Amino acid sequence: MGEVQTIGVVGSGQMGGGIAQIAATSGIGAIAFDVHQTSLDKCRKLHEKLMGRAVEKERMTRDEADAALGRITYTANFDDLAGADWIIEAAVEDMKLKGELFAQLAGMFDKREDVVLATNTSSISITEIATAADKGAAGAGSRVVGMHFFNPVPVMKLVEVIRGLQTSDDVVNRTVALAERMGKVPLRANDRAGFVSNRVLMPMINEAFYAWMEGVAEPEAIDGIMKLGCAHPMGPLRLADFIGLDTCVHIMDVLAEGLNNERYRACPKLKQLVMAGRLGDKSGHGVFEYGK
Numbered sequence: 001m002g003e004v005q006t007i008g009v010v011g012s013g014q015m016g017g018g019i020a021q022i023a024a025t026s027g028i029g030a031i032a033f034d035v036h037q038t039s040l041d042k043c044r045k046l047h048e049k050l051m052g053r054a055v056e057k058e059r060m061t062r063d064e065a066d067a068a069l070g071r072i073t074y075t076a077n078f079d080d081l082a083g084a085d086w087i088i089e090a091a092v093e094d095m096k097l098k099g100e101l102f103a104q105l106a107g108m109f110d111k112r113e114d115v116v117l118a119t120n121t122s123s124i125s126i127t128e129i130a131t132a133a134d135k136g137a138a139g140a141g142s143r144v145v146g147m148h149f150f151n152p153v154p155v156m157k158l159v160e161v162i163r164g165l166q167t168s169d170d171v172v173n174r175t176v177a178l179a180e181r182m183g184k185v186p187l188r189a190n191d192r193a194g195f196v197s198n199r200v201l202m203p204m205i206n207e208a209f210y211a212w213m214e215g216v217a218e219p220e221a222i223d224g225i226m227k228l229g230c231a232h233p234m235g236p237l238r239l240a241d242f243i244g245l246d247t248c249v250h251i252m253d254v255l256a257e258g259l260n261n262e263r264y265r266a267c268p269k270l271k272q273l274v275m276a277g278r279l280g281d282k283s284g285h286g287v288f289e290y291g292k
């Protein structure tokens with residue numbers, strides 16, 4: 001089993017684009033696949049812009065940037081993923097969609113048992129995704145692993161490596177090695193709802209909404225207290241806007257269901273803002289307002 005040559009990245013949005021970029025800058029080929037040509041075009045433009053900026057700031061030479069850009073291919077043809085020897089899926093957070101994708105990927109790589117099928121899901125059970133892969137090809141679930149990158153991918157150092165019930169030791173070890181090769185710090189977790197990151201972070205954010213709802217303090221004060229008193233780089237309410245308030249509700253629902261505990265239910269204040277279309281940065285208004 002040789003060194004990974006080409007990573008097939010499924011989904012070229014915010015996360016998939018970043019994953020393809022760091023693969024390329026680490027000397028690994030990337031096949032960026034997306035069902036939407038607009039996402040691929042946007043992704044390619046962003047790569048060119050970010051590499052251009054890195055050259056201006058003398059973090060890489062023009063030759064290095066061109067070589068990295070040359071390692072990425074962009075495609076809307078699913079079959080092109082067969083040219084990869086490792087998959088990282090970063091399509092939208094939807095179990096039905098991921099289930100179908102993993103069954104298809106398992107079928108594609110049925111005869112190539114060294115190809116790992118990783119997912120960047122932030123909340124869906126790795127075990128459930130592995131079970132979907134098993135439906136595509138018996139035994140493929142042992143090659144499914146969580147490879148949870150953080151946003152923005154080129155900046156954030158962590159990769160949470162999550163093992164599902166079926167994931168083999170060898171796959172976990174190879175995932176740790178690949179994350180290191182991509183310049184990241186891999187830390188291992190088991191497959192429970194929210195893994196470690198969202199299980200610890202999201203209830204804190206939810207609690208900040210309760211504090212606001214109950215009139216304990218206004219949002220500026222809640223965030224200021226957490227920044228200045230607890231050394232958080234960003235207050236919990238500002239962070240919620242950055243993540244997306246709808247995403248926060250979704251993750252709280254996953255925690256409540258997966259951990260079977262009502263204490264993880266989303267705060268009514270958070271749900272109310274989502275109902276009003278205040279989703280955070282992406283809608284220009286969440287807890288705070290953002291200029292257009």
Ligand SMILES: NC(=O)c1ccc[n+]([C@@H]2O[C@H](COP(=O)([O-])OP(=O)(O)OC[C@H]3O[C@@H](n4cnc5c(N)ncnc54)[C@H](O)[C@@H]3O)[C@@H](O)[C@H]2O)c1
Pocket residue numbers: 010011012013014015016033034035036039089090091092093094097101120121122123148149150151243
């Ligand atoms: N945004 C974050 O902060 C963050 C952090 C960690 C993990 N994640 C996870 O990463 C994944 C992607 O999130 P994102 O923020 O990049 O979303 P995004 O909406 O920016 O990108 C998703 C992309 O998937 C594409 N897509 C939809 N269906 C597809 C299919 N069948 N095949 C291939 N591509 C398809 C869309 O066209 C879109 O370009 C999700 O599972 C999310 O939970 C997100």
